[in-house]
Amino acid sequence: MPVIPGRRALRRARIALDDDLVLGGLMERLAEADPDRVLVDEVDGARRTVGEAAALVDGWAGAVAERVAPGGMVVVATPNGYDQLLLCLAASRAGAVPAPVNDRLRPAELEHIVDDADAALVVRSPDELPTDSPLGTAHPADAGDVGAVFYTSGTTGRPKGAELTHRGILGGLNRAALVPALGRGEEAVCGLPMAHIMGVAVAVGLACASIPVRFLPRFDAEAVLDEIEGRRAGIFVGVPAMYRMLLDAGAEDRDLGCVRLWLSGADAMPAALADRFSRMGGLATLPGVGRVGRAVFAEGYGMVETAGGVAARVALPYLPDAVGRVGVPLPGYRTRVVDPEGTEVGRGTVGELQLAGPGVLKGYRGDEDASRGAFTDDGWLRTGDLVRRGPLGVFTFEGRAKDVIVRGGYNVYAVEVEQALEQHPDVAEAAVVGLPDDRLGEVPAAAVTARSGADLDPEELRTWAHDQLSSYKVPVRVVVVDELPHSGTRKVQRAEVRDLFAG
Incomplete structure (x- = not known):
């Protein structure tokens, strides 16, 4: 009925x-x-x-x-x-x-x-699993x-x-049910893994917002571009590595003006990359006029241990200064930034982000030691992420605490070096790790992949980095590889990157 x-x-x-x-x-x-x-229209699957x-x-x-x-x-x-x-x-x-x-x-x-x-x-x-004996009433x-x-x-x-x-x-995703009918006319294209908390959070949020999903079980950059362009989809959801692959597959040569909203999460999004995609989309499409303005780019920050997003930022068209930041905490979450001794630091100082809120895990199943180690004595979750609190409470992601490379007493943040290398027009992706050094303790090294059809010279990349960064941040070694090792959500596996420099 x-x-x-x-x-x-x-x-x-x-x-x-x-x-x-x-x-x-x-x-x-x-x-x-x-x-x-x-609810969902799956490529080569069920509708x-x-x-x-x-x-x-x-x-x-x-x-x-x-x-x-x-x-x-x-x-x-x-x-x-x-x-x-x-x-x-x-x-x-x-x-x-x-x-x-x-x-x-x-x-x-x-x-x-x-x-x-x-x-x-x-x-x-x-x-x-058969479906011929429905449960009827959910277990309490x-x-x-x-x-x-x-x-x-x-x-x-x-x-x-x-x-x-x-x-x-x-996590409040059910609040998306309040999205007005005017905002429910778009279709979202998504190829995230449903075994990851981001995939689940996105699917639940879109379902509550009554936004249908065109779902790709296996991410393929050209297929995604075909779906967005062919179906005139208004929303795309992916992780930064997926955006890089879309760019390498010729996204800027496609008609993506239908996209009103680009969404990203699970890893740090380079500001320049977000800006390029914002320019590809449009704020609106008017009869007889076509695309007007730039698309909105939104980014969420979170992790498995927080059941998804705990902070977000929305880069509105023509306000590029907001792009690339973690954003502000979502309602219900408390945050603090501390130094290695656990003392809170002031605005503008880098420290570890610690959290308290409704999405924080109860613990690690069957691992009491890991569960205790995840929290401070006063109950805050240790994220292991280094951030800097700016004006209006906006956080900027500086890297993982374990990824900080201490070179002769100077801190080198891997993310900063990676972003500098990725600004090179022929670099598709970069990963920076620390290598042991008898004199300096650690030195940075970088593995990079080239954009389609490009040739990269490691020494030329070191020169590029020297022009962008302080000298102690420049990688002492650069290797060019066909592909970087990734996890299921396309996060770089740094331990495997480090193996590239073994021997």
């Missing part, structure tokens, strides 16, 4: 204002408000309405309930796709705790996660309970399972 518009608006408002919403009830609530709305997705979640929940006792862990190791999210919602609806993982993990890596989670069920394909859950476990990417060791609550994961 169709939902009367006024009743639909009321139901959407109730979703937005429900602080007790849990994962297992999310799709059911969205379906009550607007069952016939298109589902909200009502169809809700029915699928309930059907899979019935199958999970027959196999797993309440509180049991379900590792969802299916190929990347929107159904991976729906399977996680189904496990939660059945009273289990889902742990989505990348199906492209090596067997030993997946085995570690399955053992660490003490999984009662491992799902490798949606076809493994509290918003403060652990809603899912997300495993870290393992860039600093073996993956750890971050226990995140329902309230933390939803």
Whole structure:
């Protein structure tokens, strides 16, 4: 039965204002408000309405309930796709705790996660679960309970399972249900991994905002550009590495004036790169006039341990000075910046960002030592990220504490050197690491990739860097590689980069 518009608006408002919403009830609530709305149109996959997705979640929940006792862990190791999210919602609806993982993990890596989670069920394909015995009523859950476990990417060791609550994961994303109808006319193109918290947060936020998703299970730069251009999509969501690949695939030669909003997260976005994409999009398209203005570029800051975004910035057209900053904390989060001794530092001074708020993890599953080490004695999460607080409380990301290279007593921030190298017209991506040095302690070294068709000379790049940076920040070695090692969310794996300089 169709939902009367006024009743639909009321139901959407109730979703937005429900602080007790849990994962297992999310799709059911969205379906009550607007069952016939298109939720996702997957490339080479399914096209589902909200009502169809809700029915699928309930059907899979019935199958999970027959196999797993309440509180049991379900590792969802299916190929990347929107159904991976729906399977996680189904496990939660059945009273289990889902742990989505990348199906492209090596067997030993997946085995570690399955053992660490003490999984009662491992799902490798949606076809493994029948849908003919729907659950009907969701298992009772509290918003403060652990809603899912997300495993870290393992860039600093073996993956750890971050226990995140329902309230933390939803994190106010349900407020997106208040987006007015005028803002719901766009389609978003997205190719993020659903095994990562950013992919889940984006999908949930768009679902609550009633913005349909054109989802690409495997990111391919040319295919993404074809989708945006061909479908006249108004929104694209990706990580900085994806934006670099789009640029290298000829984004500036495409008609992307339909894009009103570029969204990025999971890693630091170079200011120059964000500015180039803002210029490709448009603020509006007027009949007989065409594209007007520049697109908005928005960036979120967060991590697995905070269930996604905790700070954001929006670069409005013609205000480029805001581009490249982390932004300001989201409502509900408290922040402080401290020196290595834990003393708060003043505005303009670099220090570690520490956080407290609703999305912060409860702890690492089965690892009390890691859980204790993640927090200060007075309960603040240690992010390990170095920031500088500027005017109006705006944070600027300076790098990871573990990525600071101390060269003869001088601090070299890897991100700063990378951004300088990436301003070179022929450099696609750069990664900077510290190498041991008998005299200076550490020295910076850089691995770079070239833009399509370009040839890079390492010594010429060192000269370029010398013109951009203080001499002690210039990499002593530069190597050109075909591709940098990345994680599932396209973050550079610095330990593997360091191996490039071995010997």
